[in-house]
Amino acid sequence: MLEAKLEDAGILKKLIDAIKELVTDANFECSEEGITLQAMDNSHVALVAVKLVQSGFKKYRCDRPMPLGVNVGSLTKVLRCAKDDDTCTLRAADEADVLNLTYEPKNSDRVAAYDLKLMDIDSETLGIPKTSYEARVVLSSAEFLRIVRDLSQLGDSVRIEVSKEGVRFASDGEAANGSVLLKGQGPIGKVEQEKKEKKDDDEEGEDEDADGDKKKEKKTKVKKEKDGDEDVEMDDDEAADEDGEEEKEDDEEDDDDDEGSKKRKKKARLSKSSPKASKKAKTASSSKSKKGKSKADDDDDDKDAVLIQMNSHVSLTFSLKYLVNFSKSSNLTRKVELYMSNDVPLLVSYTFGEGYVRYYLAPKIGDD
């Protein structure tokens, strides 16, 4: 038996809306930890992984693991019947053949209930590409959307290149070639992946601060939860310090190394961990560094700030069609994280208060 109450139906609406063009049918795997969905897109080129953590719900109960096979198109129709700020409750009996969705405005006696027919869907087990990367870029989700949308007008694919210069998105087309270079806001550090703690609602996710460049020693593994969802982590060789913390220091400038600055933000992501506190700390430390980087930590850092971490230069080419599609998730959170390593699938991750949506896309082969 499942009963999951979301404070705002909007989250679910945006989430499903973002993936509906990629996935037509999928199993919502419900367990006591939350609800996950993983699916290959219709053409089996991209992989979508969604998670709504139990803690993201106002109320959550799931007695036993159960897969709910839904037609995403049908679910979209049902979700359109909810207003963004309606409270939305999902219910399914064990072995049920319908998923019940109830919408209740926060101040009203109205109650709308829908029963979505379920279907049996083969759980094709999907291999999540990898969990450590040579480069990580965190940027405004709106900017990423803008870039891929712009470039998609010129050509079909984009070459994403992370170098000391920054991150460059370039596309060649019949009528014109285009290139967008983002400098990054501070020294380029090694990849670290803690992205987790929950900051405020939409922002969280990315407070990773810039840790300047520390050497690569710290790696970061994000892994969080116990069971291992796929977490992202950078592969920095030596790194490995305990995952708990990443050392994100602040200084991007001279990076003084993060002496104590690195706090533990990472794990927080799934586990709730202590959000605010850590963030605060970080902010302070960073502030001391040079001028501006303060932004790094403050989650509300200016939305234009771009964080770039890389262990080695990467250059990959991807289909813009998919990236544009992934970018529909921009309305879920203000930041997006790109994880790349040469010759392996790109991970585009949107983390928000209640969970995340991650997209994996294989690079085009002939990429330079």
Place this chain on the structure above:
Amino acid sequence: MLEAKLEDAGILKKLIDAIKELVTDANFECSEEGITLQAMDNSHVALVAVKLVQSGFKKYRCDRPMPLGVNVGSLTKVLRCAKDDDTCTLRAADEADVLNLTYEPKNSDRVAAYDLKLMDIDSETLGIPKTSYEARVVLSSAEFLRIVRDLSQLGDSVRIEVSKEGVRFASDGEAANGSVLLKGQGPIGKVEQEKKEKKDDDEEGEDEDADGDKKKEKKTKVKKEKDGDEDVEMDDDEAADEDGEEEKEDDEEDDDDDEGSKKRKKKARLSKSSPKASKKAKTASSSKSKKGKSKADDDDDDKDAVLIQMNSHVSLTFSLKYLVNFSKSSNLTRKVELYMSNDVPLLVSYTFGEGYVRYYLAPKIGDD
């Protein structure tokens, strides 16, 4: 070598957006005076003339005249990649086969650069219809847009009639007929075209004076600046003299034979007539005529004010489809000027700080 920096890419975006449905390919003629473009619409019914004056750029350099043949659709795509307030720089080397467009947000480390492929385009020399008119109407561009859009729902064409009563836009359709009458805000004066005085920024713009172009033989020489620009001026031949009174309306009444009247207007159309001198004279005379024109000059009149000047009654019928299309330029400036003479193409002119866009449209023959 061309290097032209516009403070805001928005101007160019709106400009190109406005003409993209009329023109598919065109030469941007760059010279030290600025950039001009002249082209017939795809069906050769309308003519578009654009000018961006050198002084409208934040920085402008063009060592030698050069035509840049661009596909307007491609340019539109590239311009869509710019935000309205981005600084936009156009660059082209001599003999280059690409036009480089660089966009830089005013506060950011982002730099986007696009190379638009150029093409060779035959400079079909275009004959700018005429330079003097029997009637001039200046009205809010938004109002003009509204009128033609409204009427376009009823029928395919509109009869524009300028009389002592004001200016009337009328359309007959299957289901309904419609008519919009604008009174004009003051007495109707003679046409005067000095509009060149600089009025407020968005108004002036075309100081190039009119030398109109004479018969089509000059056709294009766009390059040559001086002689070529098309300038608008009214042809008040007779008007000038006695213009004081507008008895002209009567003529059209019986116009038919009005040998005299017709012909002269005819000729006006093709011949360029004497520019400056006449104009000056005219202006003076006109001013003395009724009082109305006073406002004429003050262009900044309230935006709803409609200025009407006419030497003789005019009544012409045009395709609404084109007028609606021309009206896309409404977002460039608050005022639009309509210049008309019986049986010659209408001139719809939008003048803004950096230059102007002018559209010429031949009247429908069977107009009443």
Place this chain on the structure above:
DNA sequence: CGGTCTGGAG
């Protein structure tokens, strides 16, 4: 949230 425009399907 609503309106307009573009793309896809019949």
Place this chain on the structure above:
DNA sequence: CTCCAGACCG
């Protein structure tokens, strides 16, 4: 070629 649906923009 027209109509309907989806996406994008204001």
